[in-house]
Amino acid sequence: MPQSHRSELIRALPYARRYARALTGSQPCGDLLVAESLRELVTQPRGRSSARHDLYRVISVKAAALEKNAPHNHTLPLSQRQLLLLTALEGLPSNQAAEILGIDPQIAVQQIDDAYKTIRSVSQTAILIIEDEPIIAMDIEDLVIRCGHTVAGIAHTQADAIALAKETKPGLILADINLGDGGNGMDAVAEIMRSMSVPVIFVTAYPECLLTGNTIEPAFVITKPFDPLMLAVATYQAITGGVPVP
Template sequence: MNAVSPSELLRVLPQARRFARAITGEQPSGDALVAEALRSPLPELPARLALYAAIVRAAPKRDHAKDALTSRQRQLLLLMALEDLSSDEAALVLGIDSNLALAEADAARATLRTVTATDVLVIEDEPIIAMDVQRLVEACGHRVVGVAASEADAVRIAAASPPGLILADINLGRGGDGSVAVSRILQTLKVPVIFVTAYPERLLTSEGIEPAFIISKPFEPLALAIATYQAVTAGRSPLA
């Protein structure tokens, strides 16, 4: 049994909650997955890796013939792209050989390039950052239906061209708050949301409703690719 101290667990808990939500596609089920993982003895790994491994072990296996990625491939990319683990660390978490982890990750990256695209609304007030995000979104195969620099712009664009995904910054400067814009849009549309922020810990406070998908700035194209795939599929297999 891993003798991880309570203080160590508390320190890595926000990262573990982010990982679990990205697996399941929503806050309640992700947090329930973390709670289930904590009820069992943790493996003999450093605190952060041990908690990730316990989450993987507790996560339901939902592989389906119509899935573009297997559960293990999803988990690998989430660990490496969103959680910034090395391939060796991800292999330890999943309990597989490092060479197999690399091969699976390469296959998953290739598959992501062929995944069906969706329409994306980008909410970002910094023009240069917005252009970069749009470029990355389009490089992932998605279509940008609009770039909003304010709450009002975001609501207007979403009403005119309903997106299949929203990619939103939080601080829009004089344009308001990205989370408020998203809340207004979600009153009339049911659409997955990814928040992009330089301060992800501010969105993982255990207070009120928190986002299921968070990418830390600056981010790599792969992080965006796997996050959009998970958000669009809600971390679940398609219906038969």
């Protein structure tokens, strides 16, 4: 394999990790899929697609094999969940997502529309927002409500987040990483998880810092700013647990 393509694959790894973790619902499983996909691509001749798209494609195929071996009672079929993640989370146009998954582009558009309507009706929950900037917190609150969820509470500091979580028992936590002088969102979540189990989506302007694969990192990461579709897709995956592992 040419060195240029090898370098391109390495640059694509953070995006592949984000997709695979969201698809499987866990960092270890997602990162393992990425590592296996990377090893496979390194031994293959370079195709016409970009390295990033090649990684998405192989990850998607391997995830389909996992789900076939360990069926899960998802409301949405895997192909629709993959389409939603590729378009909403990874920001690909629907025609590129369709090409990666080997789906007719027109069918892909219809599946994305159908899937979005479905997840709005099946994944409503009470969300605890952890965000230190009041105006941004208000914007996130509006997005949460527009997605059909309720707001369990808004915490601006690490201490407030821990107290509110114990008080409200949210169905999901949406946490900013950097809380300024108010502490750290990841530390707040770590403390919360000592007394309860709850899905968590981390929000950051610098996702590549949380997608290195070198340490314990979040399973679900979305990038600021985000829109209702991205939030809805990430919430559905976080609540339903992603692709099951045999």
